[in-house]
Amino acid sequence: MFSKIKRILIGRPLRSNELHSQKLNNLKALATLSSDALSSVAYGPEQILIVLATVGALAFWYSLPIAVGVLILLVALILSYRQIIYAYPQGGGSYMVAKENLEMNIGLVAGGSLLIDYILTVAVSVSAGTDAITSAFPVVHPHKVGIAVCIVVVITILNLRGLTESASILAYPVYLFVFALAMLIVVGLYQVLTGAAPAHVHASIGTPVVGISLFLLLKAFSSGCSALTGVEAISNAIPNFKEPAPKNAAFTLVIMGLILASLFSGIVFLAYWYGIAPSAKETVLSQLGRAVFGRNGFYYFIQATTALILVLAANTGFSAFPLLAYSLAKDKFMPRAFTVRGDRLGYSNGIVTLGLASIILIIVFQGNTENLIPLYAVGVFIPFTLSQTGMILKWVRSKPKGWIGKLAANLAGALICFLILIIFFITKFQHVWMSLVFIPICVFIFHKIHQHYVAVGDQLRVDLSHKLSEIKTAGNVVIVPVAGITKVVEQSLVYAKSLSDNVVAVYIGSSPEAIDRMEREWAEWQTGVRLVTLHSLYRSVLTPLSEFIDMVKAKADKKGARVTVVMPQFITKKWWHGILHNQSGFLIMAYLLRMRDVIVTIVPYQLQK
């Protein structure tokens, strides 16, 4: 029943050797892994203008030099991550780089902040997309949390179906969005060049502005850098590419950088030229679309694809989170379950964990996740800074051919990222202080998990030189709890007697009469097994049984013998028949295994009807 539903939702299981079929070509990989980065052009330019608007519309020309700054940082990041892809083709991105070149703890900081970040990505982008939907259809507004949760569930299921399927479905909206924005920019520039666009609505470059300050410009710059979130995703997900994976990933990264740079600079420029001011009522992108196209079909097409890509930005998280969790789990910093491939060869535990965590965030914040955006930007720039720093050390240490140039790129990147981080902490401390709490907690948990795995490994290690065949055992005491005289008990007694000559049956009665009757019937039965009867004052079976076992075990331990509890258990034909029977056997078993260190054997008796 459950497995049928699972089949319908996520499809037939795939064989391990079908893994190659789950690899992405560059076109699909670009769509899946860059939706986050590309979607940020929908709000990045606006963030710059919002900061500049605090001193007035005259200051909008500053968006152009700021955009240049963002582009420089983008180039530095793309170059740096290109180098990371080749240096760490197994994926893991910033975590890998920081761990290898700096220190394990710094790697864990990078990994932890990225994990948190991907959860935030999903929650924030799905909430933003849902806002776009509910703005278009206000009637569904009261259900926005429900809608957002449904969207996360759908994306989770698509990802459980496997990478290629989700990529095939999700590629269309991404490319439609790129096409829509490209058309906007091309038509807009054409209008600018032909003079069809208004030339007088914007302050010319270099206009002096009263009240502008370096602090404000830096703040605008750091806000604009939110357009760069998601750039690192490809470096975490290299194993998802077709072979040669590093080459394909690096190529895709560069293409993504080019698209991102073109869209970002085109929109910043057009917004400046058309004199667009940020407004609480309408997004900059919507105003620009209206200015260029008017309210025609193409305008609505831009709006629709923008809403879609905001939702799909979540998918980048679903591509990168499971692989990062895999890397951490392989290093024993996260539960081993994250290393297991599911039926469709994806790391399904990571996918499901991400889906659940983001649903919890959405519900807790009731879909109002705007305040999480700065937190999310910080969560990206911490690993950016750490991985660039790591790469600097790598070049300094290994000094490969042309290392000075490589070092320069990473040094520039590291400095800019670090600067942005500081600006974030100064200008938006009330939003980002949480990362100072959550990231250390994350690292602490990573260490606790690691310690546990190491401790378990030590305890379980076998000395192979020690021959197993030479280990001797000193007998086996078998206890059979019996509830009455039935076929189930008969079968268990026969089995117990085949295990050992030292078998004792134990009956727990709730009244002296019940005990008397049992003793009489037992004598009549001639089992050849000694019966011990215990009187339970509290009707509980567990307490007297475990006290009895303790007693037997204490004696057995002295002789070096093992104690086995043989539990008669009848198995009903239909699972729901279980409701009609006391299924305490399994509970007793779980208790004894955990608390009493005895071996437990279940002898099933299958009912035929």
Next chain:
Amino acid sequence: MFSKIKRILIGRPLRSNELHSQKLNNLKALATLSSDALSSVAYGPEQILIVLATVGALAFWYSLPIAVGVLILLVALILSYRQIIYAYPQGGGSYMVAKENLEMNIGLVAGGSLLIDYILTVAVSVSAGTDAITSAFPVVHPHKVGIAVCIVVVITILNLRGLTESASILAYPVYLFVFALAMLIVVGLYQVLTGAAPAHVHASIGTPVVGISLFLLLKAFSSGCSALTGVEAISNAIPNFKEPAPKNAAFTLVIMGLILASLFSGIVFLAYWYGIAPSAKETVLSQLGRAVFGRNGFYYFIQATTALILVLAANTGFSAFPLLAYSLAKDKFMPRAFTVRGDRLGYSNGIVTLGLASIILIIVFQGNTENLIPLYAVGVFIPFTLSQTGMILKWVRSKPKGWIGKLAANLAGALICFLILIIFFITKFQHVWMSLVFIPICVFIFHKIHQHYVAVGDQLRVDLSHKLSEIKTAGNVVIVPVAGITKVVEQSLVYAKSLSDNVVAVYIGSSPEAIDRMEREWAEWQTGVRLVTLHSLYRSVLTPLSEFIDMVKAKADKKGARVTVVMPQFITKKWWHGILHNQSGFLIMAYLLRMRDVIVTIVPYQLQK
């Protein structure tokens, strides 16, 4: 943790021999078992007036002869149930009487309709009480479902704490209610006798009324009979009384009948004398209180105790349902779990089931359970009719001394109850048709459960003359699934070798490399146990393992040997460490026990840190 919370909520476990401490004296029993019946005087008289009001206020004098009819029925019921108590002192009431004297299926109809009825009692009375609370404090009205659910939870917990405790707490409101109504009636009658009450506002007895019909009078009568619901509760719960239980129960029943008769007739008479007409805005009881006392403190006292008793009527269901479920379970028509006494010696499974079922009803109907009232009345009059009919047959068959008189009482009762049932079905079919669906479903389920228990009993029966010591077994094949070379596996292999000379280890690898490595290390280990390696294409362990077990089992079955699967399982020190490990061992065990009919042994390896 869980058990601590449980201790605080329901108290320390009681020994079985403390059962006598959980028996009720008559004062407490009256409070617990009659709250349902007594609470119905709060709405019974009103129900009569509502029907009469359809032809006008002149018809109100008919409430007096109708009340006389209700009183006659009450006397017949009390006499009849008094006889039932002595005849069936083990409790079970209508179910017992119908089963013994008529037929098992008729008994099941009575039992099923009472079970449904007690659930309805709890849902309806708690909803009604909540309505009274939210009328007094309109600010909490939006939370009425939540409040009703909380009330059910509190009553459930009180009942889990045990009968005496809940009775001690719940006795006060019941007696306060009786006291309040008694004062109302005494003061009212005093005013009538002294002429302080208005003498002109009511039509005199015998006034001819246009439009009155026998049908209408019967309808008014049947509505008034809703005041008799709950009369049967004592006969279901005789075992809760102190010894001599039947005598105490019969005495309590009579006292309850007297109180009920006095309150009912007093209120009907005063309502008539004061010329009170039913109104949608104010209950008849509230109008009467105002007419007698004015809006003083005593008026509010009546209102408050009325609200309380409506809530506490639910408690009657909690006293009677578990005992009725016990009777049905003892006869194998309900799950055996209903026969088990909990920590506080109550039949806690029945208590919890009743609480959950009524919470579900409250949530499904969003607390608007008024429409369930007729259903609930029908659910009472079906067992009333059946038990009276049963008693008639009993007297006819056994003909004890004075049987003609007894027969007359039961015959009158049976006829009146049957008449009321017919009136209900004719006048309120749209509300009561559901009982024609649910009761047969109930009886069908009872039979299915019974069949299952009988079938299981047959399958499990042991022939005691067949000596167990003569049953021979032909060896034991032991399979040890191994996931690697660890102490856990080492311990399991040692144990397996002590069980049998025929041990085989099985390793399931997800890649040829993993299998190669395992085979190499195994050879080096020198265990003396043969290793079989299987390649899992789908990364699942279960499918290849159970295929392998099938193969081994087929061979073993031919020789008459048993197959035991020895599962190495390490037990983490803290339960939450389990998250960090694959705990599939238990799942595999459950699967193998249910699907493969092999014996499963778990060899625990306790981690020390």
